[in-house]
Amino acid sequence: MQIEAAGLGKRFQRDWIFRGLSRTFRPGSATAVLGANGAGKSTLLNTISGQLLPTEGSLSYSLGGRAVPVEEVPRHLAYAAPYLELLEELTLLELLRFHTRFKPLQPGCSLERLVDIMYLQQARHRLVREFSSGMKQRLKLGLALYADAPLLLLDEPTTNLDATGSAWFEEHVRLTRAGRTVLLSSNVPAEYAFCEDQLRVADYQPDRAR
């Protein structure tokens, strides 16, 4: 998915979180969205995903040269973030069946294959509520990485992952990113090392102390 941001700005009450952001995000590109805690990384991802309205400027989306209205963006979006909750009252298999009715997996990736990829074979019939925080994070990431969606947004993807989990993320993002537009917010250099492009939110905050 190609995304054009033109003069994009977002303000909460009197504070501009970012302003004057003009940029094109192209299919096949991976952009690290960087900034200190509270800089506005998540706000920017939520604005680009169409979940928050920009205060000024515009966003336009296209797929294969065809314009996509903002209300259709969620259909084409896979998003993993600490503030997006899993349905914890379901077992793993129940959750996967439910989730993939709305957000199908990439062709050739079955539910069973995804369970194996996430190293959750032993947890098929366990309630997600009982998962460790690292297991929940692998589940969130597995659902996003292996979704059949051309826009992939990853907010602090290695949160709660140990060194093995972080290496797992790095391997699977490389395996699944081809042709997609990837935006990843982070403070951890290892998790955005694969991104060729960087966007520093502070560069779009003329009024805020850095």
Ligand SMILES: Nc1ncnc2c1ncn2[C@@H]1O[C@H](COP(=O)(O)OP(=O)(O)OP(=O)(O)O)[C@@H](O)[C@H]1O
């Ligand atoms: N709904 C909201 N209403 C008002 N202010 C908000 C809202 N959401 C976020 N903010 C403020 O916007 C600023 C940016 O927050 P945001 O969560 O985007 O930062 P971040 O860079 O993702 O931070 P972190 O690295 O801590 O996750 C913060 O000052 C936050 O308090």
